[in-house]
Amino acid sequence: MSAARLDSALATVIAALLRLLAHAPRSVRVWAGNRLGNLARLLVPRGRRVARTNIGLAFPELSPKQRRALLYRHFRQLGQAFVELGPLWFWPLPQSLDLIRSVRGGDAVDTALQQGKGVILFTAHLGAWEAAVQYIGQRWPVTVLYMPTRNPAINAQMVAGRGRSGARLLTKEGGIRGLLQTLQRGEVVGVLPDQNVDPREGVFAPFFGRPACTTPLLARLAQRRGSPVFGLFAYRLPAGRGFEIEIIPLPESFPCGDDALDAATMNAALESAIRQAPEQYWWVHRRYKDPAPGWDYPY
Numbered sequence: 178m179s180a181a182r183l184d185s186a187l188a189t190v191i192a193a194l195l196r197l198l199a200h201a202p203r204s205v206r207v208w209a210g211n212r213l214g215n216l217a218r219l220l221v222p223r224g225r226r227v228a229r230t231n232i233g234l235a236f237p238e239l240s241p242k243q244r245r246a247l248l249y250r251h252f253r254q255l256g257q258a259f260v261e262l263g264p265l266w267f268w269p270l271p272q273s274l275d276l277i278r279s280v281r282g283g284d285a286v287d288t289a290l291q292q293g294k295g296v297i298l299f300t301a302h303l304g305a306w307e308a309a310v311q312y313i314g315q316r317w318p319v320t321v322l323y324m325p326t327r328n329p330a331i332n333a334q335m336v337a338g339r340g341r342s343g344a345r346l347l348t349k350e351g352g353i354r355g356l357l358q359t360l361q362r363g364e365v366v367g368v369l370p371d372q373n374v375d376p377r378e379g380v381f382a383p384f385f386g387r388p389a390c391t392t393p394l395l396a397r398l399a400q401r402r403g404s405p406v407f408g409l410f411a412y413r414l415p416a417g418r419g420f421e422i423e424i425i426p427l428p429e430s431f432p433c434g435d436d437a438l439d440a441a442t443m444n445a446a447l448e449s450a451i452r453q454a455p456e457q458y459w460w461v462h463r464r465y466k467d468p469a470p471g472w473d474y475p476y
Contacts, residue, residue: 214256235386266337311342334421408446413454
């Protein structure tokens with residue numbers, strides 16, 4: 178079987194599983210998410226090793242037992258993140274949006290949009306970021322920058338699921354100009370800037386006490402139009418009861434024009450949000466893949 182057919186077959190199986198889970202009772206979805214997360218922790222040693230290292234770096238004050246407990250909770254949250262794609266992508270849209278139980282700070286974005294300079298929203302791979310995309314897509318005219326997956330068939334499903342509430346999706350390769358055009362129209366831009374970038378493209382800024390190679394994109398976009406910037410974070414509620422969204426403005430001094438200082442301000446906001454629900458963050462990502470000069474490679 179060709180690689181393309183294998184990719185398509187895998188996407189079909191995943192979509193069928195998500196549709197099946199979407200029709201299951203909430204208790205069954207929670208149970209399945211926990212079991213899948215536990216299974217991933219056992220079967221994906223590299224991800225387990227990276228997550229354990231990241232948690233140790235981020236929370237040195239925790240005892241080994243506490244870190245291990247956080248690692249276990251983290252993988253169960255990864256399982257929940259997969260299972261919840263069923264309702265988010267395949268339920269009728271009004272029903273999916275009903276899973277968002279509360280939103281704090283949305284009115285501030287409405288007010289900022291009245292300035293006519295557009296608004297930049299950034300989030301992390303934290304909690305239910307898929308639910309965050311659906312929410313902003315139905316509330317504001319928004320263009321979201323995203324990283325395509327290696328499987329074209331899965332990527333097509335992801336784009337359809339994320340965009341079904343109205344969000345436009347752009348890839349990094351062709352998206353920067355599109356983001357600027359979005360801001361020029363006075364609309365909203367969405368960015369996930371919490372992952373490692375190539376040192377040729379990024380700057381080093383503190384993230385949980387260690388320098389991380391960070392994109393300067395957020396500040397540079399804001400500088401071009403004077404666009405207000407907000408962090409938007411969707412937290413997963415216990416027992417599959419849905420999500421709550423919190424929107425927080427960055428200080429008016431952002432951006433200051435210094436890439437490293439601006440990246441530090443953004444990372445501080447991300448870190449503060451992650452500390453509210455640390456088990457829900459994407460610790461399996463090698464955030465310190467490119468260490469700063471003088472720092473070791475931790476993985």
